[in-house]
Amino acid sequence: MKNQQFFSPEIIHKAVMVLQTRRIVVLVLVLSIAFTGCSQHSDENVEDVVPKNRVISFSGYDWLVRSSGVDKEGPGPNVFSDSEENVWVDGQGRLHLKIVYKDGIGYCAGVAMHKSFGYNKYVLYSSSRFDLLDANAVAGFFVYNSDVEEIDIEFSKWSVADNENAQFAIQPSSIPTNKHRFDLKMENEKATHFFDWKPQQITFGSFEGHVSDLSSKGYTWVYEGDDIPVDTEERLKINLWLFKGKPPVENKDVEIIIDRVEIL
Missing domain, CATH: 2.60.120.200 (Jelly Rolls)
Structure with a gap:
């Protein structure tokens, strides 16, 4: 029990906020890459619409x-x-x-x-x-x-x-x-x-x-x-x-x- 450390509620709250912020940043980056990739892929495969008549x-x-x-x-x-x-x-x-x-x-x-x-x-x-x-x-x-x-x-x-x-x-x-x-x-x-x-x-x-x-x-x-x-x-x-x-x-x-x- 001698080595056990206790953290105050304020420290725990700040740590949670940091983790959440990092998760949001990572998620935004992932989505940005995904959508950019889809857009580029789509552009490469778009063909001119040729009318049937x-x-x-x-x-x-x-x-x-x-x-x-x-x-x-x-x-x-x-x-x-x-x-x-x-x-x-x-x-x-x-x-x-x-x-x-x-x-x-x-x-x-x-x-x-x-x-x-x-x-x-x-x-x-x-x-x-x-x-x-x-x-x-x-x-x-x-x-x-x-x-x-x-x-x-x-x-x-x-x-x-x-x-x-x-x-x-x-x-x-x-x-x-x-x-x-x-x-x-x-x-x-x-x-x-x-x-x-x-x-x-x-x-x-x-x-x-x-x-x-x-x-x-x-x-x-x-x-x-x-x-x-x-x-x-x-x-x-x-x-x-x-x-x-x-x-x-x-x-x-x-x-x-x-x-x-x-x-x-």
Whole structure:
């Protein structure tokens, strides 16, 4: 008992405080090293995000260019290419969609808006003779969410030489009252096409020339049926493809030109 030493409460308290302080410092150092290491490791392994689709700017909007790789997809089915041979914007700001036919394959073209604009009036100003379009080709201007949530303006003879060449349609278009076919006759390349999508009604129109008065004389149709799509995540799209994947009638390339698109 002679050699036993006693420490005052004040000395013990100071010793505990020193130990706690040292532990905190050590912990901070360990965490700092750990986080610094993680950060450096993460930076070394970050890769640039490569978009799955080519993106183009046209008419003031971003559009995704469709690509199916080497596979065939609907409609058609067809191979869709995002090559600059198939889809490009020229020096005048006009969009070109082209079916490039080579080695027995028709490489088709399509673009889709980057986001949905819902209920609106969608207007397309074209500079192509849709009335002279290849009989096996289909040019479409439409909003799409699914095969039964779709509003279409389409130009095609559907592989029938003496067929009417245009239609306004609501999907499913197999219902007779969901489709209005007509024979578009043009004197030059310029035309205006629109659909005004509202919850209870869709109004369609096609006119010769680039017109601002969408109530002027032309081809019109009003749909008030049961299959008006609900405003969800539809995207505006433009495409050019081959009906049932058939080659162009003369095995030649097919091209359409769109001057601009407006959403009003």
